[in-house]
Amino acid sequence: MADIDIAATQRDMSTGVRAELVAGGFDGPEEVGHGGFGVVYRCREPELERMVAVKLLLSEVHGDERGRFVREQRALGRLSGHPHIVQVLRIDLTATGRPFIVMPYFTRGSLDRVVRATGPLRWPDALSIGVRMAGALAAAHAVGIVHGDVKPGNILLTDYGEPLLSDFGIARFGDETMSASALVQGTPAYTAPEVLRGAVQNAVADVYGLGATLYYLTTGHCPAARPGGEAGDLGADLEAYGVPDEARDAIVAALSADPEDRPGSAIEFGELLREAQRDTGQPVDTMAMPVDGAESARTVLPAQPIAPVTPPPPPIAATKFRPPAPARAVVERTRLLDILRAAAERRLILVHGPAGFGKTTLVVQWARELRATGVPVAWLTVDADDDNVVWFLTHLIEAIRRVRPELARELGDLLEERSSNATRSVLSALIDEIHDSGQPIVLVIDDWHRINGRKTFAAVDYLLEHGCHHLKLVVAGRARTGLPLSKLRVADELVEIDTAALRFDPEETGTFLVGVSGLPLTGEDVTRILESTEGWPAGLRLAQLSLSGRDDPSGFIDNLSGRHHAIGDYLTENVLDSLDPPLLDFLMATTITPRICAGLAAALSGRADARALLEQIADRNLFLHRMEENESGEWFRYHGLFADHLQRRLGYWDPDRVQVLHARAAAWFADHDLLIEAVDHTLAAGDPEGAVDLVESQAMGLIVNSRMATILGLLAKLPASLTDVRPRLQLCAAWANVGLERGVRVYTAARKVESAIEASGTPEPQATAFRVEAALAIGMEEYIADRLENLSELVPEHITALDNTIVAMNAADLAAVDALNRFDFDGVRHWHGQALYYGRELPSLAVMHSHCVAGLSEVEQVHPSAAEAHFTTAIAAVNPESEVVVRATELAGAFLGDLRYRQNRLTEAGERLATALGRHGDPRSAEVALAGYGTGARIAVIHGDIEHAERLLRTGERLAQDRSLPRLAARMINERLRIGLPVPDDVRARLLNLPPYRAQHIRIRAALAELAQESAIRMLLTDGTPAALAAARERAEVMYREILTLNRPRAKVDSSLLYACCLWATGEHEAACAIARPAVTLCVERGVPRLAQDAGPYMSEISAAVGPECLPHLGE
Template sequence: MVAKTSSHSIITTKLSAPECDGRLITRRALFDAFVRTQGSILTVVAAAGSGKSTLLAEIHQSLATSGTGLGWINLDPDDDTPSNFATYLVAALIRLDPGAKFDDLMLQGRTPFRDIEPLFRRLLAHVSNLPRDAVLFLDDFQHIQNDVILFFLNKLLASAPPTLRVVIASRQRIPLDLSRFRLRNRLIDVQQEDLSFSAQQAYDFLKLSHGVDLGQKDLALLLETTEGWPTGLQLAGLALRKHACQTSQLIEKFSGRDRDLSTYLMEVVLRSQPEAVRQFLLATAPLTRMSAGLAAAVSGHPNGAAMIEHLSRANLFVIALDREGGWYRYHHLFSSFLQDQVTATDPTLLSRVFERASTWCEAQGLTTEAIQYALDGQHYDRACDLIATHAATLTMRQGDHYTVLEWMRRLPERYHLRTPELALAHAWARAFSRDSDRATAIADRVLQQLRSQDGWNLPQQAVTEQSFVARVIQVMASGANDEIDNAIELGIALRKELGDDRPFLTSSICNTLSYGYFARQEFELSARTASEAYRAGHRAGVPYPTVWAIFLQGVAALEMGHVRSAFEHSGRAVDCAHTAESSRGYSSAMAALLSAEVALQRCDLDRAAEFMGLGRSFTATFGPLYPLFLAYRIDARLSALRGEPDHARRILMDGQDTALSMGQPRLYLNLAIEEVTLRLNAGDITGAMESVARTQLLEDRTLKQATTFRGEHDALKLLRARLALANGDAALALRLITMLLQQQPSTGSVSFALTLRAVRAHAMWADQRPSDAIRELDKALSSAALEQHAYPIAHAGPGLIPILKAIVERRGDAPLGGDLRVKRALESTLLTTLSTEDQSLAIAATGAALHDAKPTETLTDREIELLRLVEAGLANKQLADALLISESTVKWHLHNIYSKIGVGSRTAAVARARELTMLK
């Protein structure tokens, strides 16, 4: 079937193996070795009509009941772009391994990002960890010529685990490096001659499929003419069944297994059909796939289902694309022949078919297919109307920028300003696709035409509303382009003009303002403005800008040291993202990114890694700068804390390349500072200095560029102090850090201040001042303990370990009160994290320390309601149904409850909640 979701729709029949017709001759001998050999590759290279897809379908069917994971892609010319190929490959991997979490990869695959490498690396990582035997089928591989895709597939095949096998069918030589598999006897290479039918197979096929019983002489002549070509025999069977003359006379007219033969036989087959069947075949030939309803709509036949059934019974090259018999396609060779006939006899029929197909798909809610058919048929007026109707909802309210950009790519540029709705949807998508200059240019052009009424002739109210949208895009594009002061100035003025009657635009502009205040480190103002955006988004009933608002509230709260508040915001973001199924990709990724950052700030590495599975998509998707930076930073920090410094550095260098390609110097600067810092934390002083030299971080012009933003300016000064400390000049490091602490505003970043104090403690320890170092670090611990704000302290590096041990030793076994117990939990977490040991030890230590202490967080009403249902014995699915939420949201709430009250199971959570009188 075709996915009916209009926003993120992919054609799911491309992911389905054709049904294996039981009347066909088995080719089991050709793939027995493949089934038995782990890590093997089976290639099928043969001309059209040789039975490649049929062979693949039989292999697929033979494995379907074996417990093997199966993924299939029917490739077509559109898949020879990295983003399209990645989209369908990820979708196939989801079917191949349904238990895996591929949401982030699906989002990345649907995105027109400029750098495919991050996604392909993620795909390689997923494939290398497949938990069970799996087979990936790639049919019609001749369409793939893109060097980037081929390079990736070579790497995938080279690094694939033994559990993965691959089947590739192509009409042309497969341009992949398969020599190593041939040398290891793991390549099963099926050629043209292998697919040709023997005399017995040909006899059985004609008898079973067509009821044609050829004598030995006629069969030999037919085999000589067709050389056992399966499609030639299929066509011959159809012709022989219908032809009135003697069998030998018809066979003698065959000219051989080439285009002449196929054309002759197809003409014979087509002429032998009743007029109604012939007209139906020609009318449906342009369809890439068809259902009974679609076929009836384009052909005018009153019963499309009956006609398709007739074609199937008559073996007229109709292939079922699903088990339910809902969708079909013609054999490629037959489809090509039919379309040639249409072009030769009635060139206007193609255009009519595409128009009717577009109309039918629109009525069925298949918006993407409706627009594709309108574009295929060059019905650009209709395509414009459809895109203008649906694009604004997709890009502005659901965050699906890729679909809109793909439509606009196919639509000739002369139509791009056909309506203001069309142009502004395009501009909005550009603003969030790292193309803010183009977004601004389109918005400017729209405003000019609105003022001049050049060609649109809109009523004044419409002019006013579309002008507001264009101006909002201008402000957002400025923010996305890191022109923060300009975005804030324009945004404040526009916010006043919008009033309270346009909540969606108000939410969008307030989000931009909040983002700008955050960049200027005005965190309280950022949080307040994000709250306004949240309220407006709720009034508008649009989850996408609402999730953005919650994200901004959360990251501002983290900078102010309010980790518990950020934790609550992350929960709200997850809930809000799950309310909008069509926008789950972008919104859920943003919610996951915030949740990952909150978990990392508490040094809960396992939970942070779990959320980064989806949040990582920002490293290969849209802007603006901060979510992209956050995604790179979290990923790199997790790798560094797990003892993988080289991988962490590669992540950050990839981010730097992205920043350069985007023209984002501030993103580049932040990622470069992070790279040097992580190398220092790993004890690689030489490598850190190499990174400094490569990125020119200590150049005067770099510092001058950074002065525009206080955060980057201070981060560079801290880096200078850390480099001095690493090179043995503790006194200089102390002076620099002390000056930084004195200059920190009271409204500045609490998170950064914690790191400053922790590095200062390290410098004091290195300067032979252990007592001062202990006191300084204890100040940081006291500030962070209540919120369990661990990472800013851990970010000072392993140099804190001896100071932490000294603090623990001085305290000894003295009984501790609640507040000191919470501080001890933080110390335990830090020691475990900095020692890069099993993070579960830190989580267990934290839970044990918190168990007897007063909880630092209370349960929300929703969490208490959920616990009551848990106490009643409801399973997760029942909990989800009772609370009208998803099972994943139930699991998220349970995880939060465990973290808040220091338990590890449902039973313990109920008992602990009763002990704390949270349940009555």
């Protein structure tokens, strides 16, 4: 038999098919898939201006395979119109009689592609897909069609994230019989066991395939590929990926080996999944079913709004956390990898050198090798924005969570809320979590030379100094600035790969130019190129591109000379000069942004064929690398040197066009909600006013979502001359600094509001609204700093001028705080009602703080039941899913814990106070610290844990000093004296020399004065000498009589009981009982016995004398 050139035959056939498709009305057919009986082409239908997929039967296919093709046409035709089954647009024949099916073309591909690219889906998203696919299968089964090959690869994603069931090529119809050989045609890993044993495909077998698909989506591997392979362990596997019991049971049931144990139909399985969604608090998806199916399931759950499949992360996030795809021609740097293997246990590996020396390529190879041995590698490519330490740490945490999702779950939200105040806490918590996990992790930081921020340098220094042996860093960049190299070198914890090491040696150069690139060069040619480029990898790459296709390379090699920059310019010019002008123009337009996708490229270049051009450029190795896909399409990145040179060239030829391109990029990024990139390009376009407008339009949304660090970072990019005349931007700066507890900057921004109002000529009533909001920001800062004394009258007087409901609600809330601060309990009730009114359309979390203030007012009035109602309402208003919300619950939890202590419910009190202090041990509110550290110490003493009590008090004292909180400092001293712990001599002297108490009308001042007087009295009572006791009695009586003149019920209880203790100490027992009896009775009747018991050292004796009925309530 004569030899046949199979490849040539296939090319001829492919050329003929393309010609037939073009003749049939399709443009640019490109093969995108090839199977045993058909080929899929991506084509453009010019009449409808859309991209389609054309599935065409091979002419060589006959018999059963042709039957499969016809079967798919029939199946898709019967199921046309279902929202989760791929639609048939057209069925026809080519000019030579080849049948084909036209279907929509989906750029995002299949779920299998998504999982392989980004890892397993979140289990709620997998359940949502399962419900929709169950509806699709139910529709097929209702018309007698069994799919037969349900798997992730046959579920496509539309551009809107909706899943579609596809590939009915082996579908079995209810009226068909099939040969034994045709029964097992599906993918074995997703085929039911009974079908593999020879049984006929049926609806229950499709249920198995869907169950196996959901298992794969949540774990990243199919059931047949799991370690061990025992079906009994499938549930444990799902549990390891966080799948809850309800969802786990449904999936495992679908994977039962015995078909009798599976759900009896796709509808039944879909209902199990919907039940799991409801039981786990997820939105319940609609299962689109035919009318008959719907009639048979009248009792199914009502649908809730459908949660779309979680899209891949936005491009700025995803590209930072993935190493760039390697170029097609890559040399394995074995020589350098050997160095890295020997240095694997060092704390830092530093790879540094000039641009184009292959730093990133080497690190990518090392990361790949580490991953192959089971070591997780987190990747972070930094840029200038990472000079903002909050942004840097946010990116670093996200990089780590992508490979170790169990780590740092709450730290990202904490950073946005607390900014740089929390960086040390975040780093410490991250290091502790990595250490406690006992698992190694390698963190790669690429493009280190883009970092210049001192605080970012300090953060990495802290990681290197305090990180445990489980954490290794690999840093790559053009510079070594900011790294603690000397310390690490002395400790033998540093390995450097520098410029000399990165240069290609003769063997590597020959391997690259001849072995990998296939250039017809002699050994002498390779040596001459190596000498000219000095082993510069980028120069070698440029030389390889220029030499490709040349008949006589010697002349070109003879002209290779000069230093790196000259070689780079020369070679780049030679590459570009060989390109067609339209392609060169496209390259210059699309290198204006660091990353590019088809949509962005089309916007920049005006080319409708942008996607095809990007793919052509990537295929030709013109310094463009494929990165990944997301909702905006497939993303690419140009080589930095290539892009820089093209931009310099464009700026020289057509500087006006540079600004036009930046403006187009800004518009595209703004349309896709990528605000930081939009602002950067708007500024680069020479439109600072437009950048300011863009930030101003989004600023309040960032504030409402607690994106404080983000708004300040954006404002820092804008010209101060423009932002200084925008009152709204100055207010947002004030609010952001309030959230980040930067008091001085709050006042600065608030003062600028008035200047901005005058400079901008803001008319009334908007000007008044801005002034009210500025006063509100100052008041909020003073409240957070625990020094609010008098709220500006602007706030309560002009609250109706505020057009933002959230701001108005906060104004009413702060007015209630101000009323409480003045012991105006009626005012608290009024402003609490106003806060509820303004917050009626807002989430329940919005009025949580107002309930806390109202509860504190009731505590001051000794109304514990009313206070408890407010605190429990506040806690119930919160669903703690983020760090911001967790912090919000600390306040209500602390107040309720403190109340539980007064009620003698010590176990619950201790638990709530410990939770309120938070896992980071740094409560934002002084009120939380007062209860957490003060009352928490009392509970520790009751349980006999003096050491824990002292630790709490020391922590509270440090916090009071660090944040200048005198009320907290006074409480810590008071608690020390109660316990009998020592206090400094200067503090004792100051307390004993206090002047007599005078009535206080401001709550914070009252607390300071009364805590100090009580501490002095306790010291005198402990002294026990007649003179000291007399002095204590005198101080207590003055305070008691001063407070009697005020409308402060709780203060009256405290002062009367303390006075009674002093009377008892001086032997005036009857007078003591007379003073104490009303207060003790009130405490017992209101259910707050600890309020009386803690009042002084003689309360047990006084209670016994007041009346035996008090003893069971007060105890010892």
